[in-house]
Amino acid sequence: MKVLEITGGKDLSGTIRISGAKNSSVALIPAAILADDDVTICNVPEITDTDALTETLVYLGAEVRRASESIVINPATIENKEIPEEQAKKLRASYYFMGALLGKYKHVEMFFPGGCSIGQRPINLHLKGFEALGATVSHDGNKYIVDAKELKGANIYLDIASVGATINIMLAAVKAKGRTTIDNAAKEPEIVNVATFLNNMGAKISGAGTSEIIIDGVNHLKGCFHEVIPDRIEAGTYTIIGALIGNYLKIDNIIPEHLEALTSKLIDMGVSIEIGADYFIVNKSRSYKPVNVKTLGYPGFATDLQQPFSVLLTQCNGKSSITETIWENRFMHVPYLNKMGANIKVEGMEAKITGPTKLKGCEVEATDLRAGASLVAAALIADGTTTITNINHILRGYENIVEKLTDVGAKIELKEI
Secondary structure, eight states: OEEEEEEOOOOEEEEEEOOBOHHHHHHHHHHGGGOSSOEEEESOOOSHHHHHHHHHHHHHTOEEEEETTEEEEEGGGOOOOOBOHHHHTTOGGGGHHHHHHHHHHSEEEEEOOOOOOSSOOOOHHHHHHHHHTTOEEEEETTEEEEEOSOOBOOEEEOSSOOHHHHHHHHHHHTTSBSEEEEETOOOOHHHHHHHHHHHHTTOEEEOBTBSEEEEEOOSOOOOOEEEOOBOHHHHHHHHHHHHHHEEEEEEESOOGGGGHHHHHHHHHHTOEEEEOSSEEEEEOOSOOOOOEEEBOSTTSBOHHHHHHHHHHHTTSSEEEEEEOOSOTTTTTTHHHHHHTTOOEEEETTEEEEEEOOOOBOOEEEOOSHHHHHHHHHHHHHSBSEEEEEOTHHHHTTOTTHHHHHHHTTOEEEEEEO
16 A cells, blocks of 8 residues: 655745646547547646546557657547446546547447545536537446437537536537537636647637637547646645745746636735746745635636645634535545644534644545645644555646655655555
């Protein structure tokens, strides 16, 4: 079993360079199926999620070459066959193969995807979108079969501004006949990145980043070169860590506009942060004001950052709160923070945090990806040594996390026990 062992109390100084966005990469890799020629995607993080997706491409018959931070994908040799359960369940983003395969071949068979257990995560919005485009959906247990004689453009309204459904419908609609309009679309930067990728291939998509996306179907998509945007969640996580224990810690290769909801709260708290054109410089402070946070879809406060942010709130002078509006199981890290000495009470979808509290190292478990990130943040400021188990969740989303933190002064080791 792999664990992370972290000895807290070490100030972090130097530069952490942010990798390409996980949440873009996991959609871009399946989207490459839609091209007729080679696709090169650069700035792809080397994490287990991207590894699992490339494994699925290879299983389908694609030629995949990895070179440094780039992936070159030749989809010409793909055989559209069933994606088995053991492959699909490795990560939630497996569902993007549904939209890509349906868009190109008008048929897909695969099992329900996996991922973190952060709440009910049905794919009904994805399936309704496919049906609106003219597909029929059937399932046998956890296996879904989506088939269409022809895909036709449609007006699709999303009951919830879902990132996954927005991207999946885009993938299915780019080669459909006529115009597709997605209303109440999600606005996240990763959606813009995927739309740009598809447009580079020859798609006709407008409105990405707004609540209305318009897609005019095309017959062919060519190969292209595309760059993944920096990971705003990784950047936010390390920025929070800088506020906890940074000593002139530079978070480099970022897009500050993607993190305005976070930096606004940090400034309200009294965090010392310099915001540059493509970097933050963060220093820990002796005293922080309490704040209240409510998670929302972009450009609101990201649900993926509330768990790491909760650690920072344990060091504020007074009572803070976090209201979670996206996933009902986003507080599974709280018992472990309380075990370390935090004072957090969860009532329904709200966590009430009283600080400041000293944290002490102990053995804790990463129950999901961002919960794991929060435990890393807590361990870095705790007295003594913290052992984090179930760290595969963390490795799914943070490239070279041990090396990046070690390089700026943390005492963190990946161990096999």
